[in-house]
Amino acid sequence: MITCVCSFAQVDTAQLKRLYDRCLDFSEDKIDSIKYYADYISKEADHLQYNKGSVLSLRLKGIYEDLSNNYEKAIEYYLQSLQAARLIRAPEYEMVALSDLAIAYFAIREPEKAKEFYLQCARLSELDGKIPSLINTYNNLAVIYTQLKLYDSSHYLLEKAVRLGKPLERQGRINLSSTYNNLGNLYFKEKKYDEALIYFRQNHAKHTAGSDLNGLWVARLNLADVFIEMRQFDSATLYAESAMKLAQRLESKSKQADSYSLLAKLAEHRGDYNKAYQYIKKWYSLDTAILHSDTYKTIAALQERFHAGEREAENKLLQEKVEKETLRSRELTLVAVALAIIGVLIAIGFVIKRNAHRRLQETNDLIVQQNEKLSELNYEKNSLISIVSHDLNTPFATIQIWGQVLQNGSDRLTEEQQKAMSRILQAGLYGERLIRQILDVEREDIGSHKLHLEKFDLKAFAEEVIDNFKPMAAKKNIRLHADFSGKKLFILSDRYLVSRICENLLSNAIKYTPHGKDVWMSIHDEQDTVTIKIRDEGVGIDKEELPYLFSKYSKISSRPTDGEASTGLGLSIVKRIVEEINGRISCESELGKGSVFTVTLKK
Known part of the structure; x- marks a missing residue:
């Protein structure tokens, strides 16, 4: 809920700064208020000619996008905030912007980029000489070094933070709980679980006595993780379920995703593969919603x-x-x-x-x-x-790893679950192929691809392709039709490249076809060639745009019917692959009536 700012009838710069500080303490359920106040501070700062106003406003906008899991927009605002801080020569806000950028890059699993910004922040902190700022920077850098498995560097920074902070902690001026928690994580990564448990318990006790629910969630998740590794499953269950309740209470999708991931790990260690599978599905649905590959x-x-x-x-x-x-x-x-x-x-x-x-x-x-x-x-x-x-290979590799773990316990799964598991692994492989498409477009030497020719039944192959796309079509209530009944039809070609051609065309047909319509895939045998046709009842393509349809990065006016992503890469790749195996591709289309893509291949 947005709090009214009517009380600021005669607003001044000090009041804008206090309002900014209040926004930093807002929880995730008040992110709409953060956006509102960011716009308010920007407007009033322009009126007052307050040069720090743009820095404060841009950072709040970045925090709003960050809490909304919209990391690309968050990074855009943080970069603008950094530029604004440098423009007015405000090193304290420059350090804040660098730290925000590092945290955002760490959240999207780019630790090297996060380290780059934290190192810049450390240089400014050392020039500034303020111990709390230095300790915070050392903590953040240590987390990155731990992630990069540079454990000696992480130990050095955390021990340095403790030496600097101990005198101030005794005076009650700072709290070193985050440093102790980072030491626990470092020992955990080094598989020194007894040492890690000491620091995790110490951190949990501090947060239990306080009001920081986010910190308490982290503390309980860490305790659950270390108890899993120590095979103390009852204690691990207690803390993992408690962490999930806190994540739900905070209404944080990212925290819920991490909690489900840990619960899946716990179930897998206990041998309950069915429950692990259910948790993995929940984690995957949240994690992919938070961070799409685009x-x-x-x-x-x-x-x-x-x-x-x-x-x-x-x-x-x-x-x-x-x-x-x-x-x-x-x-x-x-x-x-x-x-x-x-x-x-x-x-x-x-x-x-x-x-x-x-x-x-x-x-x-x-x-x-x-x-x-x-x-x-x-x-x-x-x-x-x-x-x-x-x-981008990271999330697909994760799918493959967990899928293989679950397949190892296939005797515990029903037939339907085994089939679903197979589909998950196929989807992971398909995702990895899509990643390679980006590199294929930029490589000039695609013609040097070594063909692997084999003789295979094209009709049986096409049935398998259609079967793989049935779940995708079912989401839009689209009916898939196959027109290749009759005798077997063998061709000599590269099975993998033919697969990429059919998958791209069939995926596009489903993307650009409205709910409840039909898509056909047909195969016709001719003298020395075979033709594969993909026909849909989709939105169609303007005739003036057809000559540019297979161009690299082409963007046509037609759009997917359900908001699906379209990079403009697929058809250019298809054309190049078809030409690589000495084939031809053409398209006939009419706006509002659908499209027909025809691929002609030699037998």
Whole structure:
């Protein structure tokens, strides 16, 4: 609920700062209030010409998006807050923005990027010299080093934080509970569970006596985890279920997802694979809702735009230097002409030639610098694509690991559960294939793919493809029809590449078809070729856009009917794969009536 701000009739900068501080203490159930006050502070700060207002407002907007699990928008606002803080030369807010960015990147499982921002924050904290700020920064860096398995560095930072903070803790000026909790996590990672338990219990006792429910949730989750590893399952169950109740009370999807993940781990260790499977399904539904794969691409683009701005400023400085040097060259030419009139033509000619050569060399050096900058930009773009594609493998690898764990206990599962487990593993493999699509589009050497030719029954293969897409179609109440009855039809081709062609086209047909309609897949045998047709009753494609349909990153006006994601990559990849196996692809479509994609392959 949003609290009225009518009491601020004569608002001043001090009141805006107090309002900002109040917002930082709001719980997750008051995130709408945070957004409201962020806009209010921005408006009033403009009226008062309060230069810190934009920093405060942008950070609150970032916190609102962060609590809403919209990490790409959160990072965008945090980057703007960082730029605003640097513009007004406010290092205290610059440190806050750097810390916010590090936390956000850590939340999306990019510890290297988080470390980069925390190191910047540490340098500012050491210059500032305030012990509480230093301790907080050392704590955060230690968490990152623990995540990266740099345990010695983590020990060093946490012990340094304890040495600095102990005198202040005795005076009651600071609380080192987070440091002790981080030490517990570090010992846990090192599998020193007895030492970890000491620190986790100490942290739990401090939060039980306080009012910080978020901290209490973390403490109980950690205790449950260490008891699982120590095989004290009754204690683990007590703390895990208590952590789940706290997560539900806080109405936090991310905390509920982590709690379900731990409950699944506990059930798996106890041998209750059915319960572990149920918890995994709940975790997966929450985790994928929080962090969709498109988020990684968007965040990478935001980071690139931020650095591109800094590089653009550098390029402008270089350009200004070039212009100044050109102006100076013109002045020297005029001087040379004036001196030539006086009569020292030979001497002046020599000076002009020497200076012109020097200026030309300097100009060439500047051009080389600019070319190097452009090369760096292109390299960073390619690196971002590779990094994002690599990091996206993590959630699919998790699905594969848990799926294999559950399959190992398949004798405990019903036939329907075993079939569902098989579908989960197939979905994980399909996700990994989609990740490879991004890299395939950017690679120029796709033609060097080594074909693996085999003879297989195309009709049986197509039946399997359709069966895999039935759950996807059922969500939209779409009926899938197969038109390839009759004798077997064998072709000699690359089974994997044919699979990618059919899966892309069938997935698109379902995406662009409204609820309750029909999609057909047919196979026709001709003399030396076979044709695969995918027909739908979807939204169709404008005739003017058909020539650009298979272009790389093409974006057509037609949109998926249920809000599904569309990158513009699929059809360009399909065309390249079809050509790779000496085939042809075409499309016939009409707006409002649907589309027919025809793939012709040699037998």
